[in-house]
Amino acid sequence: MTQATELADTRNICPAESLIEAFERLGAHRCLDRETEVYGQDGLADMFYRVLRGVVRTSRLTLDGRRQVGAFYYPGDLVGLETGPRHRFAAEALTECELQAVRRTALRAYAGEAAVDRAILHATAREMERLQEHVVLLGRRNARERVASFLLALAQRAPSGHVDMPMGRQDMADYLGLTIETVSRMLTQLQGDAIVEFPSTRRFQVRKWNALEAMAA
Amino acid sequence: MTQATELADTRNICPAESLIEAFERLGAHRCLDRETEVYGQDGLADMFYRVLRGVVRTSRLTLDGRRQVGAFYYPGDLVGLETGPRHRFAAEALTECELQAVRRTALRAYAGEAAVDRAILHATAREMERLQEHVVLLGRRNARERVASFLLALAQRAPSGHVDMPMGRQDMADYLGLTIETVSRMLTQLQGDAIVEFPSTRRFQVRKWNALEAMAA
DNA sequence: CGGTTAATTGAACGCATTCAACACGAGTGG
């Protein structure tokens, strides 16, 4: 019984072999424009999605109009694991997107059922870890630390010099439980401390990795 | 294909039939005193636990000493689903506890593997929903609303007049991402508005359900 | 180039925290 990747993997929710295979065979291909809906809040959760290209954002709108962003999903990530009968968060294409969509029942019926179930369980576990980190972030870290964590996570995903940020400040703010102004202030502050550098608003580079990691703690 | 309970169930993570059966057969019985550890932070996650009696609390301690409480688990709830190879949160007995512990591999090897896997997946989904609610709570609700939500959740679990709170103010604060003083203030405030009533510090009764629900939103 | 949206900056406010003092309750021993 091989234990698969025990390594600390900083990327998001990447499925195991068997799941990828199932997606390739059963997956319906979908292309989405910017800011279009993958599934709606309170929508029936009967599909899994795999991101092939672009970035997907999950978000939840409260009755009085406040918004909480749940996560950002990149190519290779699985979306829609936040299961139960209905979605608590909506999913939208942040950028132009290409997805594979698979009906859950179809995935279950797929040959090698146990392996697929286990793979989903594994991916779900990863998703839960991410959620737990998010809880700690929102519950016990200040604005500076939240923004630093966010930048670090982005930078770790693309360790090649410059990092592109597909999301705007409002999305960052709603993910981090802050306002757009506070996010902006923290960014300028981090840049002032020469920890990161922004050649443009949607692109940055880490200057002091250890300082950033220390803040993200 | 019966869909099991589609009803809005306000309780925590209750396992399906097959899982309960598996726990009954394979589960090692454990009794724990107050404030003893079920498993430690960063401990190997190779067990599932089912609460039979008492309340279990999960919590995470950051390097600089800040604490975030993840959840409180009541009899019938499953603990240790927050999987991945290692636990991100520790689990401790909040009160004197009685648990069933099952090795994950043993559970997998149990006859009717697929059913058990699916049951775990279902329980995990419930846990994820709870986490998502927690994220919204911490990210987008103020102190009053957080405390109100917490009381409401407790009250819904025991709809019989008086509600017992096994956790202290510090635990509440660390769960809600607040300080102990703020929690205390909000409680007196809610009592001042005659929404809840505290005959003693660890026991309360809801007076205005709709008002409480409106705040918890 | 204007027109529009997104992002930054500034100043004042307010909510939650911090620090400190006090109250309450349970357990112990005189």
Added chain:
DNA sequence: CCACTCGTGTTGAATGCGTTCAATTAACCG
């Protein structure tokens, strides 16, 4: 039965971090 203590919870006053409101600047696109 009261005095004492220790842990827990409440209350008060002052501070500060993040928000709010408003104005300015930068980026994007015709």
